[in-house]
Amino acid sequence: MEGALSISSKENRQIRAPGDGPLLRVAGLSKFYGARTGCADVSFDLWPGEVLGIVGESGSGKSTLLSCLAGHLTPDRGQVIFETREGPRDTVAMAEPERRLLGRTDWAFVHQNPRDGLRMGVSAGGNVGERLMAVGARNFGAIRETAADWLGRVEIDAARIDDRPRQFSGGMQQRLQIARNLVTGPRLVFMDEPTGGLDVSVQARLLDLLRGLVRDMGLAVIIVTHDLAVARLLAHRLMVMKDGRVIEQGLTDQVLDDPQAAYTQLLVSSVLQV
Amino acid sequence: MNAPHHDPDYNFAYLDEQTKRMIRRAILKGIAVPGYQVPFASREMPMPYGWGTGGVQVTAACLVPEDRLKVIDQGADDTTNAVSIRRFFQRTAGVEATEKTTEASVIQTRHRIPETPLTEGQILVYQVPIPEPLRFLEPRESETRRMHALADYGLMHVKLYEDIARHGAIATSYAYPVEVEGRYVMDPSPIPKFDNPKLGGNPAIQLFGAGREQRIYALPPYTAVRSLDFEDYPFEPSKANHDCDLCGASGSYLDEVITDDQGSRMFVCSDTDYCETRRNAGHRGRLSPEEAR
Numbered sequence: 001m002e003g004a005l006s007i008s009s010k011e012n013r014q015i016r017a018p019g020d021g022p023l024l025r026v027a028g029l030s031k032f033y034g035a036r037t038g039c040a041d042v043s044f045d046l047w048p049g050e051v052l053g054i055v056g057e058s059g060s061g062k063s064t065l066l067s068c069l070a071g072h073l074t075p076d077r078g079q080v081i082f083e084t085r086e087g088p089r090d091t092v093a094m095a096e097p098e099r100r101l102l103g104r105t106d107w108a109f110v111h112q113n114p115r116d117g118l119r120m121g122v123s124a125g126g127n128v129g130e131r132l133m134a135v136g137a138r139n140f141g142a143i144r145e146t147a148a149d150w151l152g153r154v155e156i157d158a159a160r161i162d163d164r165p166r167q168f169s170g171g172m173q174q175r176l177q178i179a180r181n182l183v184t185g186p187r188l189v190f191m192d193e194p195t196g197g198l199d200v201s202v203q204a205r206l207l208d209l210l211r212g213l214v215r216d217m218g219l220a221v222i223i224v225t226h227d228l229a230v231a232r233l234l235a236h237r238l239m240v241m242k243d244g245r246v247i248e249q250g251l252t253d254q255v256l257d258d259p260q261a262a263y264t265q266l267l268v269s270s271v272l273q274v
Numbered sequence: 275m276n277a278p279h280h281d282p283d284y285n286f287a288y289l290d291e292q293t294k295r296m297i298r299r300a301i302l303k304g305i306a307v308p309g310y311q312v313p314f315a316s317r318e319m320p321m322p323y324g325w326g327t328g329g330v331q332v333t334a335a336c337l338v339p340e341d342r343l344k345v346i347d348q349g350a351d352d353t354t355n356a357v358s359i360r361r362f363f364q365r366t367a368g369v370e371a372t373e374k375t376t377e378a379s380v381i382q383t384r385h386r387i388p389e390t391p392l393t394e395g396q397i398l399v400y401q402v403p404i405p406e407p408l409r410f411l412e413p414r415e416s417e418t419r420r421m422h423a424l425a426d427y428g429l430m431h432v433k434l435y436e437d438i439a440r441h442g443a444i445a446t447s448y449a450y451p452v453e454v455e456g457r458y459v460m461d462p463s464p465i466p467k468f469d470n471p472k473l474g475g476n477p478a479i480q481l482f483g484a485g486r487e488q489r490i491y492a493l494p495p496y497t498a499v500r501s502l503d504f505e506d507y508p509f510e511p512s513k514a515n516h517d518c519d520l521c522g523a524s525g526s527y528l529d530e531v532i533t534d535d536q537g538s539r540m541f542v543c544s545d546t547d548y549c550e551t552r553r554n555a556g557h558r559g560r561l562s563p564e565e566a567r
Binding site for chain 2: 100104123130139140141144
């Protein structure tokens with residue numbers, strides 16, 4: 001299993017997407033917190049290389065949905081079928097060790113707050129190398145070389161490989177988190193407000209970087225955001241959520257330029273124009 | 275049985291029989307699952323935590339009246355901790371004590387494995403301050419337990435990676451993490467990494483007791499134990515690059531002793547029994563008194 005995993009980061013991932021079907025098929029996914037609804041009856045397909053945006057206001061169930069998809073929360077109902085290298089599998093019914101292996105090989109999760117996704121006491125190189133070592137890389141030189149390469153790809157000076165994330169700015173920390181996640185060449189990336197808490201110019205640079213990486217690596221991405229501009233820039237397709245339900249979905253430009261649901265219209269018109 | 279002369283105010287080996295049974299169950303489970311940390315209901319002992327409360331409880335649960343006990347602290351039989359624990363068992367269990375590794379049936383140790391190879395039938399009991407090898411990397415106990423359960427040990431190598439990145443070599447010199455039978459990663463207690471090769475394939479039973487942390491783990495005889503490392507930075511047992519100044523031994527672990535304020539120092543075996551046995555057999559080192567005369 002581990003032998004099949006290449007740690008080379010330069011490979012073109014698109015060739016590897018198995019089959020022609022969707023990468024992820026979600027059917028009837030529901031999560032309840034007691035009597036309250038986290039998310040209810042969410043269904044969608046995600047294709048290889050596709051970027052799906054999930055938008056909605058705070059408390060609309062976006063993050064609950066993302067956590068259920070990524071296996072951090074156990075949904076109460078529904079299926080999340082992922083096209084693994086061995087064929088389609090329901091990740092909800094999967095055993096914990098398998099899900100964890102998936103979590104450090106084919107999947108990646110970028111947290112809103114880099115402190116949740118990074119080890120703050122471990123050097124940048126160690127942070128990037130952790131996933132490699134977790135899947136069995138045992139050559140220090142090779143791990144370090146890959147880490148340096150990835151720091152370069154997220155525009156962090158390779159001379160800072162032994163610095164700890166604490167000494168990095170917020171934008172750098174977020175880029176480091178992205179490098180740490182993408183180093184094993186995942187096929188599906190979950191992002192929870194990746195640009196939250198950054199100032200606009202740093203946001204712009206990060207978005208630019210993300211767009212480049214997504215295109216080059218052919219990543220499928222599910223990105224949760226409340227920032228419609230981010231959704232417009234990154235997402236091919238958009239899902240609008242309110243009170244735990246999907247109220248509208250379609251191509252990004254279509255949803256944003258011609259919103260049908262009343263709530264989506266409100267959301268789009270609430271954006272401040274500069 | 276014919277309980278020898280132990281203080282009649284105490285039950286044999288201090289602990290009551292039910293407690294000893296409870297500890298033995300934990301030991302047996304530990305032996306059945308090598309390297310797995312078995313929780314046990316650690317008791318208050320008449321000594322402070324950090325002085326070997328875990329080791330003492332394991333020893334108490336193992337002792338029988340016929341046993342011959344050896345206690346070492348950093349390899350020495352005559353340091354405070356070793357002397358107190360030996361006296362404790364002489365009084366509460368009435369067992370015979372010895373300083374000879376070869377004659378002992380139970381050896382309680384702090385921070386060393388004796389130089390003299392152990393044999394089948396011997397039990398080596400380690401005092402363990404912190405049994406969790408992942409503790410300083412992952413503070414949550416719930417999470418480290420899950421990591422052990424799933425053999426999710428990538429983090430352990432992150433520690434070694436950090437060592438090499440910062441110091442140019444694996445700077446961990448004691449409590450060096452090991453992998454047991456290709457499954458559990460284990461903290462061998464703070465023994466110098468020089469002793470790590472003696473953990474694997476050892477004919478003796480090795481028991482580890484952590485009193486404060488309430489964990490017991492074990493290595494049954496002839497268990498495969500591998501010290502973690504990288505392909506390009508392999509594990510190296512290390513010691514001071516000297517011979518013993520008293521017995522001339524070149525392959526034993528050495529203590530450095532500063533002898534004056536002019537920078538003079540001597541290196542002596544940390545295992546006092548080993549050193550003495552060699553001296554009695556006629557081996558001499560650089561600073562042996564006979565040669566000074």
